[in-house]
Amino acid sequence: MDYVIQQTVNALSLGGIYAMLALGLAIVFSIVRLINFAHGEIMTVGGYGVFAATVFGLPIPLAVASGVFAAVFAAVAMERVAFRAMRGASVVSLLITSFAISEILKVLFQNGISARPKPIQLPAALSGSYEVGAITVGVIPTISIVTTLLALLGLTLFLRRTETGMAMRAAAEDFEMLRLLGVRADRVVAAAFALSGLLAGIAAVMWTAQRGSVDPLMGFFPVLKAFIATVLGGLGSLSGAILGGFFVGAVEVFSQAFLPDSLSPYRDAIVLSTVIAVLLVRPDGLVPAVKVDRS
Amino acid sequence: MLSVTGLDVHYGPVHALKGVDIAVAPGSVTALLGANGAGKTTALMAIAGARPVTRGAIRFDGRDITGMRAEDIIRLGIGVVPEGRRVFASLTVEENLAVAGSLAADKAVSAARRAAMMERFPILAERRTQRAGLLSGGEQQMLAIARALMAAPRLLLLDEPSLGLAPLMVDRVFDLIAELKAEGLAMLLVEQNVPLSLEIADRVAVLANGRVSVAGTAAELGESEAIRGAYMAA
Ligand SMILES: Nc1ncnc2c1ncn2[C@@H]1O[C@H](COP(=O)(O)OP(=O)(O)OP(=O)(O)O)[C@@H](O)[C@H]1O
Ligand SMILES: [Mg+2]
Numbered sequence: 153m154d155y156v157i158q159q160t161v162n163a164l165s166l167g168g169i170y171a172m173l174a175l176g177l178a179i180v181f182s183i184v185r186l187i188n189f190a191h192g193e194i195m196t197v198g199g200y201g202v203f204a205a206t207v208f209g210l211p212i213p214l215a216v217a218s219g220v221f222a223a224v225f226a227a228v229a230m231e232r233v234a235f236r237a238m239r240g241a242s243v244v245s246l247l248i249t250s251f252a253i254s255e256i257l258k259v260l261f262q263n264g265i266s267a268r269p270k271p272i273q274l275p276a277a278l279s280g281s282y283e284v285g286a287i288t289v290g291v292i293p294t295i296s297i298v299t300t301l302l303a304l305l306g307l308t309l310f311l312r313r314t315e316t317g318m319a320m321r322a323a324a325e326d327f328e329m330l331r332l333l334g335v336r337a338d339r340v341v342a343a344a345f346a347l348s349g350l351l352a353g354i355a356a357v358m359w360t361a362q363r364g365s366v367d368p369l370m371g372f373f374p375v376l377k378a379f380i381a382t383v384l385g386g387l388g389s390l391s392g393a394i395l396g397g398f399f400v401g402a403v404e405v406f407s408q409a410f411l412p413d414s415l416s417p418y419r420d421a422i423v424l425s426t427v428i429a430v431l432l433v434r435p436d437g438l439v440p441a442v443k444v445d446r447s
Numbered sequence: 448m449l450s451v452t453g454l455d456v457h458y459g460p461v462h463a464l465k466g467v468d469i470a471v472a473p474g475s476v477t478a479l480l481g482a483n484g485a486g487k488t489t490a491l492m493a494i495a496g497a498r499p500v501t502r503g504a505i506r507f508d509g510r511d512i513t514g515m516r517a518e519d520i521i522r523l524g525i526g527v528v529p530e531g532r533r534v535f536a537s538l539t540v541e542e543n544l545a546v547a548g549s550l551a552a553d554k555a556v557s558a559a560r561r562a563a564m565m566e567r568f569p570i571l572a573e574r575r576t577q578r579a580g581l582l583s584g585g586e587q588q589m590l591a592i593a594r595a596l597m598a599a600p601r602l603l604l605l606d607e608p609s610l611g612l613a614p615l616m617v618d619r620v621f622d623l624i625a626e627l628k629a630e631g632l633a634m635l636l637v638e639q640n641v642p643l644s645l646e647i648a649d650r651v652a653v654l655a656n657g658r659v660s661v662a663g664t665a666a667e668l669g670e671s672e673a674i675r676g677a678y679m680a681a
Contacts, residue, residue, distance in 0.1 A: 315549040322535040322546045329533045332495055333547040334521035334598050 154287050159409040165293035165358075167401025168300030172355045173378035174385065174393035175307065176227075176348030182324035182388040182441060183344045185243050189250040190230060191378070192371030193257040194349055198223030198356025199366035200261070203270050212275065219360070220353035227349025231342060239337070261368035269365035278361065296358045303354055304394060307347070311390075316343050324388065324441075377404070377423075384427050386437025395438050400427070448473045448633050449494070449602055454503035456486075456493050463489045465657040466503070469635070470650070471602060476624070476634045478644040478665070481654035487637040488530050490654065491604050494635070495527050496520040507602070522550060526600030530607055530637075532591040536580030540571050543579050543590055547597035557597070564593040585616035592623065603627065606637045621647060645669050 173195065180188050201222025205215035234253055238246060281290045311317035316339075322330045323340045331337050352371075359374060360366050378393075381400045385392025400423060407415075407422045415422070430438065449471040456464040464486045471477045481487050492498045494505055496517035505513045512520050521527065535543050544564055548557035565572040568589050574582060579590055588608055595603060605624070609617040621643050628634065628647065638644040645651065651668045653661040661668065 315545060318538060318542050318546045319549060322538055322543075325535050325537060326533055328497055328517070329529065329535070330546065331517040332497060332521060332527040332529060333594065334518050334550045335546065336518050337516075 155409070157287050158289065159405055161289055161293050161297070162409075163402040163405035164398070165296040165300075165362075165401075166405055167398035168297055169355045169358050169374060169397075170377050170381050170401045171394045171397025172300060172303060172351040173375055174381035174397040175304075175390060176351040177375075177378055177382050178385070178388055178390050178393035179320070179344050179351075180348045181382070182390070183320060183327065184235070184239070184246075184341055186235060186246045186250065187243070187379075188348070189247065190254040190257065191348065191352060192375035193254050193261075194223050194226045194230070195352045195356045195359070195371030195375060196257070196261060196366070196368065197226040198353040199360045199370045200265065200270075201353070202357055202360050203272055203366045206272050212278075216357050219357045220350060223353030223356055224346055224349035227345045227352065228342060231345040235345075236338070236341070239341075258368050265368070267368060269367040271365045272360050274361060274364065279364075292358075292361050296362070299354060299358065303351065307351070310347075316340070320344055320347075377401075380424070380427055384430060384437060386440040388441035389437060389439045392437050392439035392441065399438075448508060449635065450506045451490070451494060452504050452506075454490065454493060454505065455501040456489050456498050457501050458489075463657055464493065467654070467657070467659055468662070469652050469659070471633050471635050472649070474628075474631045474633055475649040476628055476636055476647055477650045477652065478648035479635060479637045479652050479654060480639075480641060480644065485654040486657045487654055488606055491527070491606050491635065491637055492529075494520075495525060495604060521598065521600075524599075524601040526595035526598060526603045528588075528591045528595045528603065528605045528608055530610075532584075532587045534579040534582070534587050534590050534594070536578065538579055539576050540579055540582070540590055541575045543594050544571075544597055547594040550598055560597055560599070564596065568593050585612050585619070588612060588616070588620060589623075592620075601633065603632055603634045604637075605634060607639060608636075609638065609640050609643070617643070 173191065177188060177191055180186055198219045202215050202219035205218035210218065230253060234249055235246070238249060278291055281288050311321055319330060319335050319340050320343060327337065330340065355374065356371070359370065377400050378397065381396030382393050383396070384399060385394070385396030403423045403426050404419065407419055449469070451467060451469040454464050454467040455462070467486070467490055469477065469479065469490065479487050479490065489498055493500050496512070496515050496519070500513055503513070504511060507520070507523055507525065510523070512523065535546065538546065541561065544561045545557065548560055551557040551560065565575065570586050571590055571593060574586065579587060582590060592608065608620050608624070612620065617640065624634065624636065625647055636644060636648065645665050645668070648665045651663060651665050652659050
């Protein structure tokens with residue numbers, strides 16, 4: 153029983169990270185129809201942001217802020233430098249552009265920083281665990297779950313209550329119409345990228361806290377899972393991305409925890425097979441996106 | 448107030464508008480009529496900056512707005528009620544208005560305008576927290592008009608606001624257009640309902656296959672066969 157609960161905590165913590173990454177992808181896709189392959193590098197930049205702060209011996213809250221800020225900056229700069237000029241380009245051109253950015257950034261990390269993992273020192277208190285009754289729960293997974301829930305709550309409030317949030321929802325439905333109301337497209341798109349960077353930054357902090365290091369490929373695998381989560385949830389659907397993220401996290405953790413060791417090399421295959429099975433039944437994903445197609 | 452001269456628009460190989468001239472005088476209504484596919488929507492969207500213009504000039508209040516971005520044109524004081532209404536279905540009625548009000552200088556102005564719209568359109572006030580996608584066609588049309596008015600435009604572009612509405616609702620829409628005209632708002636009205644449009648319009652232009660085939664005052668054209676002829680042509 154203990155073990156099941158511990159694994160559930162792990163599944164929620166990992167799923168939460170996937171959910172935040174998937175949400176960032178979904179927000180950007182819903183508005184600019186860009187499947188951003190460089191999202192993983194935004195996360196990696198966040199990881200290096202944390203690393204830089206620890207190198208300078210800054211306290212934890214500042215290291216967290218540094219990681220999140222670095223990711224937001226990377227996302228906004230990416231939009232400004234590369235994607236803005238390509239507004240309205242085909243989905244394929246955008247996709248290839250994001251591939252190129254992803255590759256360039258990876259090379260920059262490898263040659264500019266190091267190809268090898270950089271360790272991140274965390275205070276001992278964080279790497280510990282605590283007891284609830286007879287159950288041992290890790291501190292970091294707990295923080296990770298709480299943070300994810302707060303981030304999701306904050307995002308929901310932002311999208312529901314603020315004018316920018318409403319504009320983003322409207323843009324996901326019919327961007328041209330939004331512009332025909334005088335709302336500046338550039339601002340809405342910049343906000344979407346900033347938000348995706350914010351979520352990737354939070355995910356990066358959680359990830360580095362659990363792994364204790366950062367390397368040039370850090371963002372690659374979690375974002376790959378997040379891609380799967382967005383497709384599973386329904387491309388462009390925000391609630392679908394969240395659901396998909398937790399689903400992928402759960403399948404991954406539980407398949408590792410409860411399947412015989414001999415099957416562990418097939419973990420990713422199991423995750424993907426499950427996803428394919430779901431998509432066969434629901435081709436538009438778990439929660440299909442609302443969108444008006446006008447072309 | 449608005450003058451369009453020699454306007455050309457292409458969709459790839461399709462030459463949708465060929466040297467179109469349209470004018471709207473301050474406080475007046477110009478009706479733009481024509482058969483399906485004549486190019487009415489294209490003309491309206493080109494004026495609003497949402498279709499690329501290949502030739503010609505669009506001037507608003509004497510200022511050349513050709514090639515400007517849609518959002519900048521709208522900000523000069525042009526409102527758009529698009530074909531098919533295009534309300535944001537997953538947003539509530541109030542949110543639809545709030546999004547449109549976000550260019551008002553401050554929140555108080557936006558809130559005041561929203562309140563004014565609720566007063567003017569009691570149906571919207573009743574449905575304020577409902578998703579726009581759940582409204583009836585007529586209600587959605589009212590919302591689309593209210594949304595365009597949120598920015599307090601000086602010129603309103605309306606694309607077939609009566610399309611697909613029940614007769615009672617058609618009358619309401621036209622009453623509203625008459626009211627707006629009485630308040631001094633200039634309008635360019637694309638319509639299929641010729642009799643009602645002729646009643647409300649000062650000037651009329653008829654598009655056929657991307658060209659203006661007939662143009663003149665509503666009084667001149669009201670009697671003529673030219674309008675019916677243009678409709679039958681395509
Ligand atoms: N996005 C587009 N791509 C290619 N061709 C288009 C596009 N939009 C319109 N057209 C073509 O341009 C011409 C004018 O279309 P437009 O929609 O402006 O006509 P309309 O007068 O508004 O017709 P309706 O009364 O049906 O609304 C038509 O031949 C149409 O097929
Ligand atoms: Mg049309």
